[in-house]
Amino acid sequence: MGDRWHVEVDRGVCIGSGMCVTSAPEGFRLDSARQSHPQESEVDASEDMLAAAEGCPVEAITLTLLGSGESVYPPED
Template sequence: MAAERWHVRVDRGLCVGSGMCAGSAPGAFALDAGHRSRPLAEETDPSEEVLAAAETCPVEAITISRPDTGETVFPPDE
């Protein structure tokens, strides 16, 4: 069985460039020249840092899903 992976996406239309994600998970996010966040890799291993970055995004621009099933990891279904 393959190890779990996460697909990370930033909605650049929502991103306000606060940099909180890059501060929370510098190995997973960076701000580009336009001061918008981008994931450093489309898929990553699950980590508390990536989840914290998504949770602390002030405009909820970060989504995390499982690439094999499409199941949403964040934001949670409410």
């Protein structure tokens, strides 16, 4: 994939399902309140990180291309 992404979790939406940690354990962690946090805000594009965003049951994870800010997930309509 070669791109770099900015990762954000909307903790007001996050329900703490842990799906992101299961899909990308190197990319996310849950805090003591079971709220997801990205391990790093800027990451290399990867299938695991995309799977984590796609698998979030409440779409709390957003991925954007660094530099351009173009949405990777959720896709723009």
